[in-house]
Amino acid sequence: xxxxxxxxxxxxxxxxxxxxxxxxxxxxxxxxxxxxxxxxxxxxxxxxxxxxxxxxxxxxxxxxxxxxxxxxxxxxxxxxxxxxxxxxxxxxxxxxxxxxxxxxxxxxxxxxxxxxxxxxxxxxxxxxxxxxxxxxxxxxxxxxxxxxxxxxxxxxxxxxxxxxxxxxxxxxxxxxxxxxxxxxxxxxxxxxxxxxxxxxxxxxxxxxxxxxxxxxxxxxxxxxxxxxxxxxxxxxxxxxxxxx
Numbered sequence: 114x115x116x117x118x119x120x121x122x123x124x125x126x127x128x129x130x131x132x133x134x135x136x137x138x139x140x141x142x143x144x145x146x147x148x149x150x151x152x153x154x155x156x157x158x159x160x161x162x163x164x165x166x167x168x169x170x171x172x173x174x175x176x177x178x179x180x181x182x183x184x185x186x187x188x189x190x191x192x193x194x195x196x197x198x199x200x201x202x203x204x205x206x207x208x209x210x211x212x213x214x215x216x217x218x219x220x221x222x223x224x225x226x227x228x229x230x231x232x233x234x235x236x237x238x239x240x241x242x243x244x245x246x247x248x249x250x251x252x253x254x255x256x257x258x259x260x261x262x263x264x265x266x267x268x269x270x271x272x273x274x275x276x277x278x279x280x281x282x283x284x285x286x287x288x289x290x291x292x293x294x295x296x297x298x299x300x301x302x303x304x305x306x307x308x309x310x311x312x313x314x315x316x317x318x319x320x321x322x323x324x325x326x327x328x329x330x331x332x333x334x335x336x337x338x339x340x341x342x343x344x345x346x347x348x349x350x351x352x353x354x355x356x357x
Contacts, residue, residue, distance in 0.1 A: 141352030
């Protein structure tokens with residue numbers, strides 16, 4: 114992210130200068146936090162979705178030989194659940210995978226309420242695919258991963274996926290030590306989780322991709338008010354993305 118000009122990301126995409134791995138954080142005014150619009154931003158509820166939609170559209174419609182829709186995946190997530198209700202009980206991690214943390218039980222490293230994760234790719238399995246879907250009937254799941262094709266992902270899954278793609282595929286993940294692991298090592302949908310077989314989890318987020326086919330990109334409709342030029346010409350002082 115360019116702290117002084119977040120809209121620079123659109124220039125980088127159009128000029129085929131997008132780095133292999135890019136972390137993009139919105140300005141605080143576009144961060145989807147509720148209750149922060151005010152009279153000065155009467156349409157701000159549309160800004161966050163428009164920011165994301167423009168990013169996706171620019172990648173999806175790119176004519177670059179690298180950084181186009183066929184060789185790029187866009188992972189969209191949030192840092193918290195927004196304070197709203199979640200009907201699914203947080204799963205309990207496998208304690209044996211958390212040895213070395215605090216009292217070796219993982220009691221201080223457990224999951225909270227879910228956050229959204231959108232995976233935009235030309236190789237998604239099918240339209241409307243939902244990973245780890247649960248229909249709400251019966252007891253809420255309490256362990257991960259669930260039975261195929263249900264999976265449980267976490268923020269470490271993103272790191273695991275990046276390391277797999279840009280490292281040596283199948284190579285053991287890096288560690289701090291044999292007792293203290295990085296988040297990507299502990300990902301519940303990754304090859305190091307004792308409950309996930311290599312067939313299910315060759316790498317994190319694997320169930321989101323089917324490389325036997327590719328999907329054409331469908332542009333997302335964006336309000337004219339919040340086209341790319343709005344973000345490129347944004348002149349208000351930068352705000353932190355989270356001012357809670």
